[in-house]
Structure formats: C-alpha cells, structure tokens
Amino acid sequence: MDSAGGGRQAKYVRIADELRAGIQSGRYGPGDRLPGENDLMAAHGVARMTARAALGVLQHEGLAEARKGAGVFVRGLWHSPTRRRGIQRLAQERWGAGRSVWADEAGERELVVDQVEVWEEAAGEPVASVLGVAVGAAVWVRSRRFVLDGKPVMTAVSWLPGDIVAGTPVTEADTGPGGTYARLAELGFGPVRFREEIRSRMPSAEEAERLRLGAGTPVVVVVRTAFAEGGRVVEVNEMTLDAGSYVLEYEFDA
C-alpha cells in the first residue's frame, strides 16, 4: 500500500524505469505505442493514477508523447533537425547577394513565415539598454514565426533603432531581397559584427502553444546583437527555437 514499504523506489518510478529501458533497448522503437494505462494497471497491479504517473515521467523527459484516444507513443527523436550554422550564415556574401538567410537552411523543405507583425513603439528600459538608445526613443519591432513543413520551429522578435529605419522598407512586412541586413547596409549601417547569446529553458504555456511543443520539449533562446562599423547596435533579435528542431553549429579558428 505504501511507497517505501516494498522497495526503495516509488512504484511509478520503477515502472517508468522499466519502460525507459524498453525504449533504450529498442524493444519500443520510435513511433511505437507503449503499454497504456490499463495495461500497466493490470501488469503491475496499481491504480490508474500510478500508471499515469509512470507514463507522465517519460513524457516530461521528452521520450514519449500521448495522443488522446489513441495511446502513448515513443517519440521520433529526431526527424531531421535543422542545422543552423551560426557564423557562415551571417557572412556578408549571403545577404549581400540578396539571398535570404533562412532559405538554404530549410533545404528542400517548405518554409513559411507567418504571424508577421511590424510596429513602432517607445523603447522601454531593457530594450533601450541593449540597443544603446535613450529610454522612450522610437524603436521598430518586427515579430514573426517560422513554420517548416507545417511545424512551427521558431519565433523571432527584432528591435531596430527608429532613427535609422523609420520610413524605410525595414518597417514593412516584406523587407525585400536580402532582408533587413541588406537594407541596413544600403542605409550605411550594415552589420559587421555579431554576438549571439544562447540560453535554454522550458517554454511558457503560451510559447508551447505557439510552437506546438509537446511536454518535455525545451526552447532555445538565441539573442543576437548586430553591430555596425563603429560599434553602434543596429539590431537586437530574440529568437525562440523548438529545441528538438534545431542543432546550432559554430565553427571558428583557435
């Protein structure tokens, strides 16, 4: 009846361990259905909530996902995460040539950019600080979502100084060939140096919905700061990635 009586471990932990071992050994392959609540109740003589707890462990570890009315299935870790080459993708030749930075990352797959919103606002404290403008100064904000083969993989929000981009195509939904960086270059503020900061955490409920993340899937947050000649910050871009959809790569000399 109690938890510590029989063994040292909680029942649901032991059941979860057993299922996990089955996944790692290949007895349950990607896409396979795991024993369900009723199966586990019968096999281990436990209550429904205990069986659920065991399955919940695997879901929170990202190893399995539940589909209502169907069962709990082993996750396909991972289909084919996008390789994002942090340094080469931002080489000037890319956007200088009018080529979208995102296009060749997608490869053969269909990339859709949706939920595009662009607006002007007054810089609050944190934004003003990183952009290097006065609090209350006009900044333009670009927000959008990237969907690859029907699966949302990233959201991004950019902040740009209003005194540079006001009245230019950067404030339009479509920034034209080469994107924002090509336009900034034409304005004499082409980025010459970048800094990317990478964090990872669990998503908020809203982020999980917008990226359609299953339980047990973290997000990777990349904050890129773009510097023009002279050191002025011309863009700050905060990207929120589905951790399962991306591998970030940086290659550099010693």
Next chain:
Amino acid sequence: MDSAGGGRQAKYVRIADELRAGIQSGRYGPGDRLPGENDLMAAHGVARMTARAALGVLQHEGLAEARKGAGVFVRGLWHSPTRRRGIQRLAQERWGAGRSVWADEAGERELVVDQVEVWEEAAGEPVASVLGVAVGAAVWVRSRRFVLDGKPVMTAVSWLPGDIVAGTPVTEADTGPGGTYARLAELGFGPVRFREEIRSRMPSAEEAERLRLGAGTPVVVVVRTAFAEGGRVVEVNEMTLDAGSYVLEYEFDA
C-alpha cells in the same frame, strides 16, 4: 464535478495560470513560498491531487521547486549563470600560456573538478566515425564533472586518438598546465580549428541526478570537435550543461 462543465479549461490549469500570473506580477518573488496544497484545496474547493497538479505545472515549467516538508517556492531564476565565451576562450593564447580554460570563467567562485576518470577503449562505430579512426582502434576517454560553488554545472567526456596521446600526460588524471590542448600542441597536434554543435533536451533520470537538476531544467549538450593543422580530428568533447547555469556566447565578424 467535471472538467469541461464549468469552464473551458481544466481546474488545475486555471489554478496554475493564477499562480503563474502571481509570479510574473511579482506578487510572489524569487524564493517566496507559494500557496501549498492545503491552501489551494481550501481556496478553490478542489481535491489534493488537483492542487498538486497545478503546482506540478509550475515545477515542470521551471518556475517553482518543491522542498519536501517545507513548501513550494518560486525559483531564483537565475543566480548568476556562467558566461561561456565560445570563441575567445579557445584562443591559442589561453591554453598556450598554461592557463586553464575553465579558471577565468569561474571568476571568484570556487570551481572543483571531480569524478575524474580516464581509460582506454576500442572505438565503437559512432566514436570512430567522428574521430576519423578505424572501428576498433584504441582511443582514450576522459570523463569528469565540474562543480561550481558546490553546485554541479557540467559533465564532460572527451575522446582522443590513441596513436597520438598514448603514453603522454593526456592519459593521466592531471594533464598539467594548459591542459589537454597544450599537451597536444607539444605533440605537434595543437588544435587550430573548432566546431561546436549545440542541442538542448530534457535530462535523463541519471543526468538529472548527477547534475542535481530540479524538475523543469533542461540540459544543453555541446559537442566540440577539435581539428589540427591538416584537418585531422584530435579531440571530440561532449559536454552536458545545466541549462540554468550557463549562457553560451559567440561573437564573430560578418
């Protein structure tokens, strides 16, 4: 009595939303105790398991952590994550000067390297492939854990080609001043180029224990490949980081 009857949302979701709003608004600050199971049962007229479910949501989001016998507390996100400068830290001047790559990252804090193990083994398929050696060839493996101010923050496993490092200090627990890279340089195989691949996922139960991770904390996996002059791979290092303890930074030119 039912879930969909009263509102659209499950009760535990609404309770979790309310608590989350309280955290984000600052009503509950970092380190504060949240209303406990009994409080929520009384306040919302729900059963214990329902109150638990609500608190569980916040814990899995990484916003709160439970302490047995004490309560559920708002997490201190984040104390002071280590800033890991991916590119500068591997500049030749660093390890060339006999300075540990890890030392100045730790700053004032106390860094302990423990659980050090070094052994020789025959390369399996995946390792042979990335190291560029034959399957079955001798490789040396270095495994260790990094503990910062008493908190484990990273584990690391390195693989090195046996034909280069056999019989050298690289196969000892202590590799001496400048570490492995300085020794490789003395052997004529100093790294001149690096590639780092970054992924993020939820930890396994074992990883969570070894890094003492609370629920809702992902790990970041960094796989670094070091290339010597001529392109030969001289080391592959797989690092598993507590996502809450690190910010990775890469700074580079366009």
Next chain:
DNA sequence: TAGTGGTCTAGACCACGTT
C-alpha cells in the same frame, strides 16, 4: 508536534480517436 509535499488507492465521468 504540526504541517508540508510525495505516494497511492478505487472509484468516476469526459472528450476523443479508432474501429
């Protein structure tokens, strides 16, 4: 000792997907 979270039971109704 009193209160806390951790585990567990044995029921129940629901929305959903597959058959």
Next chain:
DNA sequence: ACGTGGTCTAGACCACTAT
C-alpha cells in the same frame, strides 16, 4: 461502440522540515 488518455474526487499513510 469501444478503448484511449485527461480530469477529478475523497480518502489514506509516509518521510521530511520547521518550530
């Protein structure tokens, strides 16, 4: 129609922490 996971109840005992 049936089985699935999702939610919920009203109890219970335990180990742990704080007082």
